[in-house]
Amino acid sequence: MSAATEAPLLELDGLVTEFRTGGAWHAALRGVSFALARNETLALVGESGCGKSVTALSIMGLLPPANSRIAAGRIRFAGRDLVGLSEEAMRKLRGNEISMIFQEPMTSLNPVLTVGFQVAESLRYHRGMEGQAARRAALELLDQVKIPAAAQRFDDYPHQFSGGMRQRVMIAMALACRPKLLLADEPTTALDVTIQAQVLALLAELKSAYGMAMIFITHNLGVVASIADRVAVMYAGAIVETAAVDELFARPTHPYTEALLRTIPRVDEDSAGLAAIPGQVPPLSAMPPGCRFAPRCALREAECEATDPALAPLPAAADHRVRCRVRAPATAAPRHA
């Protein structure tokens, strides 16, 4: 990043997050690096277990301390390194400058507290708002996320809301303190298709209204095109391809990205069935030594199974980077083993 351009809001540099299973530490993220500008939306895409959510939780500092740790790397947010920040300092950031919404609206709200109370809570702990002021502000938020008759529903409990409405409440909660960064972890996956579109439209609208940067985590590439500026495809704890959204859809280069795109069912083509990527993401404790995707890759060469390639820019587009020694032969040695 040159001095002339604005410093990124969020910058991950070689982030390695490890989990302890069976007494040994295994890397769930193995050197994730990306930068996110203000107002930019980055889509993190990949299959379950590829490290998307772990990336978000690492940024939030919400990983369980008992069996997880950030072993290396930095998370620079608005000029501060979040790795090693005290829990109290992280608490002040969470819900205030960085917010997160989760996949499961049905279980992500506390069943014994009213919806209004839960929305007002962020305001209480970050803005010191109490009583009527907090209530008014929370009500306004519920209006903004388009909850019908918000004033009447303020004192209702989560079980009286539908899934889509609960996700709106989650969004209201996350946006209460006008965060600079929103982490949306598959926010529409658990919703009906029609509701998905509404929630996506709402997120896009609020994002531009609030001027937030957003990391949008999904395994649904169809959603990505409509909401993201840039895409990072993750596989087995590493980014395997990143590019501007149009560039990625026009020129998917990593074999995994290609395979992911093929899995989107198309209505304009006859096909015998749904395309699937054969095999599965290897478990943390049994990662192949070379390219993590090699065992499932059609383009696999002998060398792929021996060395892990680095994320290298394509000659045609420097901003389009791919981790594949077949498709994007790199000159550099792998940075993170």
Add this chain to the structure above:
Amino acid sequence: MIGYIVKRLLLAVPTLWAVLTIVFVLARVLPGDPAQTILGDQATQEALVAMRHRLGTDKPIAEQYADFLANAVRGRWGDSLVTGKPVLEEVGKVLPYSIDLTVSAIVLGALIGVPLGTWSALHRNAAFDYIARLGSLLGLSFPAFVSAIMLLLAFAIELRWFPVIGAGGSGPWERLRAITLPTVNLGIIMAAYVTRVTRSSMLEVLGEDYIRTARAKGVPSRVILWRHALRNALIPVVTVVGLYLGILIGNSVLTEIVFNRSGLGKLIVSALDQRDYTVLQGMMVVYAFAIVLVNLLTDLTYGFIDPRIKRQ
């Protein structure tokens, strides 16, 4: 809420009716003639007939059943065969002592058990957790009469802090002193149960998505614990406290005997000892009623804790 209470009370009516019926049947299938029991072996035939007439046992069984139910509803549970006083009066005399002891044991158990279980869950697998779990296991496996005797030896006889026997005099201070050791005895067992349930329930709740949401909002961990987690974790605790009442009835019999305290437990034991059938009948109804009442309170507490239950 009031509709809910009324509904629950109406549901208790068939339960109580069933209990009364069982009590009635039990009293009739037991061998022996109550009139004979009251008057003794040497009674004349005339006296027996007169007594049967007085007791109503000479009437047809259906009529007896109708009388029994009608009397039970009106609070006429007959007279004690030993003292000749109405059963209700006998029960009423000792009931306050039992309520004192039960309530204070439950309060003590909850006051110790809930924080201990919560703390244990928070420090899972740390030294404190092991100590708390070991301690609660000890509390669960210790017979109430043994711990009662140990408490007596230590605090009443050696240290002389508390009276050895009795329920205390008239003054509140005396009553408090007298109830302390029995309460500790029952409360510690109670605390052991509550600690274990609170711990496991808390561990489950702390792993829920909404706790992560609260953390993601930047809610301080102390608030997450007490406001977000504990209320959700309390439902199984309330269940156990409710169920524990049944165990408490058993343990309070022993405790009342060891501390020579009056109460339902002692009354039922002496009634059994002296074959005082009418008192036994009355006590069965009282216990059944107590259990029904506790279940009602438990359900109401659920509704108070969890809004989802109230609406159903």
